[in-house]
Amino acid sequence: MTGAERHGGCGPLSGAFAAELLEDAPCGIAVSDPAGRLTYVNATLSAWTGRHAAEIETIGGLFTKAGQIFYDTHMEPMLLLQGYVREISCHLRGPNGPCPVVVSAVARHDEAGAIVRCDYTLFDARERHGYESALRHAQREAEDLAAIVRNASNAILRVGEDGHVLSWNRGACTLFEEDEKSGIGKRIEDLVALQDRSSWHAEGRLQLSKGPQEELLFEARDQHETDLEISLTLAMSEPGSGTARDTVVTLRDISERKNVERHLIDLAREMNSRVSTMLDMVTGIARQSLPPEIAGEFISRISVLARTHDMLSSNRWTRVDLHSILNFALSEAGGPERFRFSGPAVSVSPQQATCLSVALNELVSNALQHGALSRPSGRVDIEYDLATGEHLCIRWSERGGPVVVAPTRAGFGARMLETVLARDCDAKVDFDFQPEGFRCRMRLPLESGI
Amino acid sequence: MSVITRNNVSEFGHGPAIMLAHGFGCDKTMWQHILPDLARDHRVVSYDLTGFGASDLDAYDFERHGSLDGHVRDLIEIMDTLHIDQATLVGHSISASMVMLAAERLGPRASGVVMVSPSPRFIDDPATGYEGGFSMEDIDGLLVFMEENHLGWSMQMAPTIAGQSPEAPEAVKLTQSFCQTDPRIARHFGRLTFHSDQREALSRSTCPSLILHCLHDTLVPQSVADWMQRNVPQSEVAFLDVSGHCPHMTAPDKTINAIRGFLDRR
Numbered sequence: 001m002t003g004a005e006r007h008g009g010c011g012p013l014s015g016a017f018a019a020e021l022l023e024d025a026p027c028g029i030a031v032s033d034p035a036g037r038l039t040y041v042n043a044t045l046s047a048w049t050g051r052h053a054a055e056i057e058t059i060g061g062l063f064t065k066a067g068q069i070f071y072d073t074h075m076e077p078m079l080l081l082q083g084y085v086r087e088i089s090c091h092l093r094g095p096n097g098p099c100p101v102v103v104s105a106v107a108r109h110d111e112a113g114a115i116v117r118c119d120y121t122l123f124d125a126r127e128r129h130g131y132e133s134a135l136r137h138a139q140r141e142a143e144d145l146a147a148i149v150r151n152a153s154n155a156i157l158r159v160g161e162d163g164h165v166l167s168w169n170r171g172a173c174t175l176f177e178e179d180e181k182s183g184i185g186k187r188i189e190d191l192v193a194l195q196d197r198s199s200w201h202a203e204g205r206l207q208l209s210k211g212p213q214e215e216l217l218f219e220a221r222d223q224h225e226t227d228l229e230i231s232l233t234l235a236m237s238e239p240g241s242g243t244a245r246d247t248v249v250t251l252r253d254i255s256e257r258k259n260v261e262r263h264l265i266d267l268a269r270e271m272n273s274r275v276s277t278m279l280d281m282v283t284g285i286a287r288q289s290l291p292p293e294i295a296g297e298f299i300s301r302i303s304v305l306a307r308t309h310d311m312l313s314s315n316r317w318t319r320v321d322l323h324s325i326l327n328f329a330l331s332e333a334g335g336p337e338r339f340r341f342s343g344p345a346v347s348v349s350p351q352q353a354t355c356l357s358v359a360l361n362e363l364v365s366n367a368l369q370h371g372a373l374s375r376p377s378g379r380v381d382i383e384y385d386l387a388t389g390e391h392l393c394i395r396w397s398e399r400g401g402p403v404v405v406a407p408t409r410a411g412f413g414a415r416m417l418e419t420v421l422a423r424d425c426d427a428k429v430d431f432d433f434q435p436e437g438f439r440c441r442m443r444l445p446l447e448s449g450i
Numbered sequence: 451m452s453v454i455t456r457n458n459v460s461e462f463g464h465g466p467a468i469m470l471a472h473g474f475g476c477d478k479t480m481w482q483h484i485l486p487d488l489a490r491d492h493r494v495v496s497y498d499l500t501g502f503g504a505s506d507l508d509a510y511d512f513e514r515h516g517s518l519d520g521h522v523r524d525l526i527e528i529m530d531t532l533h534i535d536q537a538t539l540v541g542h543s544i545s546a547s548m549v550m551l552a553a554e555r556l557g558p559r560a561s562g563v564v565m566v567s568p569s570p571r572f573i574d575d576p577a578t579g580y581e582g583g584f585s586m587e588d589i590d591g592l593l594v595f596m597e598e599n600h601l602g603w604s605m606q607m608a609p610t611i612a613g614q615s616p617e618a619p620e621a622v623k624l625t626q627s628f629c630q631t632d633p634r635i636a637r638h639f640g641r642l643t644f645h646s647d648q649r650e651a652l653s654r655s656t657c658p659s660l661i662l663h664c665l666h667d668t669l670v671p672q673s674v675a676d677w678m679q680r681n682v683p684q685s686e687v688a689f690l691d692v693s694g695h696c697p698h699m700t701a702p703d704k705t706i707n708a709i710r711g712f713l714d715r716r
Contacts, residue, residue: 035666035693035700058693060668065584066591069572069644072669072695073475073543073592074599080699081479089598091591132598 028092028101028122032059034115036076045122050095059120064091064098075103079118083107089125089132100129155251158235159188163201166246175253188249192230193223204232205247219254227258272313279306301361304328308357312350319347322356322392326382329360333373333380339364343384346392352444355425356394362413363396363440371438372401392446398437406433451506453531457497457524458504463489466561466713467534470496471525473543473567474643475636476696477503480542483702488709495532499545500524501635510635518646521545522552529559538713540564543669543695547648553657562716563659564709567695568678569670570648580649581673589644596636652682659685660712662705666693686712 013021022029028045032038038061041053049062060068060076067090078085084106091098105120149156155172157165165183173180176191183191188201197203197220204216216232231250279302286298311324325348326341333339348356364373364380372378378400387393398404407414414431417440421427427444453459460478468488470481478496488494499521501510514520525548529537536559541549546568553560572582573589659682663675679687688708692701 037693058666058668060694064591065588066595068668069584069588069592070595070599072667073473074596076694077476077480077696077699080696081482090595129598136597 027124028120030059030062030120030122032118032120034080034107034118036060036118039117048092048094048099048101048122048124059118062092062122064093067091067093067098075105079105079107080115083109089129092122100125102128155249157183157188157249157251159201159247159249161205161246163187163189163205165191172251175251192228192249192251194220194228194230195223200230201232201247201249205234208232208234208247209245219258225255226253227255228252229254268313268317272309275309276306276313279309297365300365301358304357304361305354308354312353317350319349320353322346322348322384325353325356325360328357329364332361332364333367338373338379339382340379341382341384343382344386346384346386346446348392348446352425355420355427356442358420359417359442362417366411366413367398367401367438370402371404372398375401386446390446391443394442394444396438396440396442398439401437403435404433404438405435451509453524453527456506456509457500457528459495459497459528459532461532462486462494462496463492465492467493467495467529467537469525469529469534469537469539469549470494471521471539471541471545471549472496472499472502473541473545474639476542479503480696480699484698484706484709487702487706492713493534495528495534495537497528499639501632501639507632507635510632512634512638515639516642518544518548518551518642518648521548522555525549525552526555529556535559536561538562538564538716540566540709541568542566542698543568544643544646547646547652550648550655550657550659551651553659554651554655560657562712563655563657564662564712565659565678566662566698566705567664567667567670568661569674570652570678571646572644572669573647575647580677581671583669583671583674584644589640592644593637593640596640597633649677649681652678655683655685657684658716660708661685661687662690662697662708663687664690664692664694664697666691667695669695688712 023043025042025044028048029040029042030038030045031040036059038053038056038059041056045062046053046056049056056062060071063071070090075085075088075090084104086104088103090101090103092101093099101122102125103120103122105118107115107118110116150169152169152171153174155168155175157168157172160166165186165188168180168183170180172178172183176183189198192200194200200220207213208216214233217229219227219229221227229252231252233248233250234245235248283299283302283306286295286302290298307328308325311320322343323341323345330336330339330341367373367378367380372380378398381397381399382394383397384392384394410418418429421429421442421444425444427442430441432439432441458478462485470478470485472478472480477498481496485494485496498505500515501507511520514523525539538561539549539553539556541547541564543566546565547570550563550565550568553563569582571580572584573586574580574582574584661675661678661682663670663672663678665672675687675689678685688711690697690701690704690708692704694700698705
């Protein structure tokens with residue numbers, strides 16, 4: 001097909017056809033003299049700018065102010081020096097605001113090599129601009145994330161399905177005291193040889209691949225006695241791929257924290273031992289120096305404290321089951337025939353445990369000496385519940401004992417009960433001296449204390 | 451690395467020394483139309499500012515070059531290395547301010563300063579009534595263009611540089627030279643250039659200077675030239691009936707005549 005046929009068989013490019021082609025081209029076309037003064041602007045470009053061709057004096061004047069600076073400082077020098085510019089992104093000053101365009105230009109020379117004019121084409125780049133903006137945004141996000149990983153103090157490694165290291169960050173170089181390349185390709189289980197867990201990575205992978213767990217987090221020691229916190233997650237090899245998966249292994253050296261923890265445990269053990277020794281000494285001194293009738297009761301109270309202390313120590317001073325405390329009281333009271341309790345599983349804070357142990361000991365002592373447990377047929381029932389969900393309510397009921405007469409003044413036990421429970425546990429204590437049996441109601445907030 | 455390699459320094463001709471410092475967005479090739487003429491009877495030294503052209507990009511120190519002073523030090527180091535006792539300093543655009551600062555530091559070693567299309571401050575300062583011609587938003591927009599076009603370069607030009615382009619090697623080299631700057635450096639220097647305010651430094655100048663102002667420069671409005679004329683001591687202004695910001699490229703003859711006139715009067 002000849003050129004003539006292509007444009008309608010009207011012979012070589014006719015003046016009218018060429019003019020139409022130029023004026024209505026699907027791109028902006030402009031021509032300037034070597035100094036940038038416009039000598040031609042086509043209709044398309046004129047329409048884009050919303051100005052008549054004659055109103056636009058210079059090529060720089062087509063652009064927004066920022067675009068003008070960019071033209072003056074970048075485009076024009078390039079055009080004059082190298083003779084062309086290609087696909088430069090810029091903004092036209094349009095009637096409705098900036099309009100993204102891509103500019104290409106070429107300088108035309110005379111026979112002597114001097115520039116005689118410059119020809120410009122400008123393409124509408126609104127779609128491309130939107131796409132590139134999104135791309136730049138995504139690129140920045142990816143760079144930010146990469147920088148976070150790169151500079152993280154934790155060692156972060158990507159490990160292939162076969163357990164070999166694919167890449168690692170600076171934190172890993174520091175942890176393993178290796179350079180950036182030397183760890184690549186090594187087996188992660190050789191690099192991080194955990195004591196007693198030689199296949200930790202393979203086993204972790206298997207566990208994760210079965211789902212639904214997304215991360216495995218555990219602490220372990222390696223062959224160099226370094227304490228590590230290890231996190232294992234699965235990473236898609238390719239976005240959207242559901243099959244072949246690498247793992248991301250994050251290692252944090254927690255030796256320092258572990259050493260502090262070990263030191264604290266040693267300290268706590270030492271403190272517990274010293275408290276026990278101290279209570280033994282108090283008991284010994286009481287036995288030696290107090291009259292027998294007072295010493296017995298005093299030593300009993302101290303031994304309750306010592307026993308509770310031992311229980312809490314062995315439980316690492318965390319919350320304890322109320323049943324354990326009640327079982328102490330049960331053994332003091334003479335066994336399940338004489339002492340029964342019922343209620344849901346409840347744990348109490350170490351502070352509450354100590355107070356309740358002391359309180360129950362006082363109640364059992366009193367029942368044994370003066371109340372229901374002083375008679376073979378007498379017994380004690382304890383019921384407790386979490387009626388409101390926020391308070392523990394304990395009801396102590398005696399029956400089968402001698403007729404109860406309300407005391408004219410509160411004894412030491414009653415005073416201690418009220419003082420200890422109210423002061424240290426924010427509890428309310430009510431006594432009810434029914435003739436058929438003494439009753440006591442203790443109500444303490446569950447949240448108080450850890 | 452030597453200062454000469456660091457700044458891609460070139461020397462031409464013999465005679466009284468002239469130092470040529472290019473402006474923002476360019477490299478030393480922009481002097482090619484006036485350099486041969488000046489080199490007929492002068493020792494002309496051109497170089498790439500650190501971070502631009504074929505300078506050593508690794509030598510760009512974001513702290514040292516965070517102010518014009520870093521570039522002033524570079525220029526003086528080049529003069530020291532080349533044992534240039536005295537020179538006329540020629541700077542384009544932001545480097546016009548830079549060479550004026552260098553002249554202040556050099557004292558009698560600077561025999562004169564030629565400022566091509568200078569602007570002590572590009573951003574308007576309503577508080578003092580100064581009209582630099584641009585707002586902060588305009589400048590931010592420019593920085594966006596630089597980023598956009600760098601993306602274009604890195605994605606589209608990389609194969610060209612690898613040798614798959616039909617373009618002439620010289621053209622490829624020039625494209626690289628103009629676009630090669632690390633985008634972080636371009637952004638950094640762009641901010642320095644367009645946020646810079648050298649009005650005070652120019653007002654206290656003691657070195658004789660020539661101001662070359664293009665009458666149709668969209669980057670430097672007439673108001674700036676008027677300010678320069680009023681405030682820069684010992685200065686003379688040559689108004690060139692030229693469009694654009696780079697008269698040494700678009701109107702080399704007029705530029706050479708103006709510079710030669712100034713040199714002859716010294």
